[in-house]
Amino acid sequence: MIAMQYSFTMPADYDMSIIDRRIRDKGPLLDGFPNLGFKAYLSARKGEFGSRDNLYAPFYLWQKPEGVSDFLCGPAFQTLAGAFGWPQVRTWIVWHAEVSGDIAAARFATRDNLQMEPYAPLDDIRQVDSTEAEADVRAGSALASVCGFEPTTWTRVRFRLWREIPVSGEHVQAYRxxxxxxxxx
Incomplete structure (x- = not known):
């Protein structure tokens, strides 16, 4: 599995209802896309939930690499890039993804990017992150939980989907x- 996210930062005075409308109109077009685990159409407004910026930042969980390739080479991404510019697309190798049967009830998301220390014990970190991801969903606190790592920059991601917005730390980006x-x- 591969997790993927790109983000567009909008001006502080940008009318975010334009993004809301785009999500409403374009969102259903990827329902059932081959090899897609899920795509969360995410937005954040400056000042809401501690966000420093207005953001449009979809997050994807891909079941197979072919899904990533087909999407990025396809017309939907070409249209997006034509509207907003060519984004930096971040990807992570998924250590664990846990998805609840109630995932469709998700209204909020959080993403935490964490730097790994040089020579960190990767298997130990993977085990801890995977256990936490599984526990979050099994306890009913999260509707989906994805953890993974990116070995070029040695960063980890923790992504969660929620019914209600949780209290989150300073490093965590929250979204609708x-x-x-x-x-x-």
Missing amino acids: VGHLSLPRA
């Missing part, structure tokens, strides 16, 4: 979920 694209049943 405008739409959730899921695999076809």
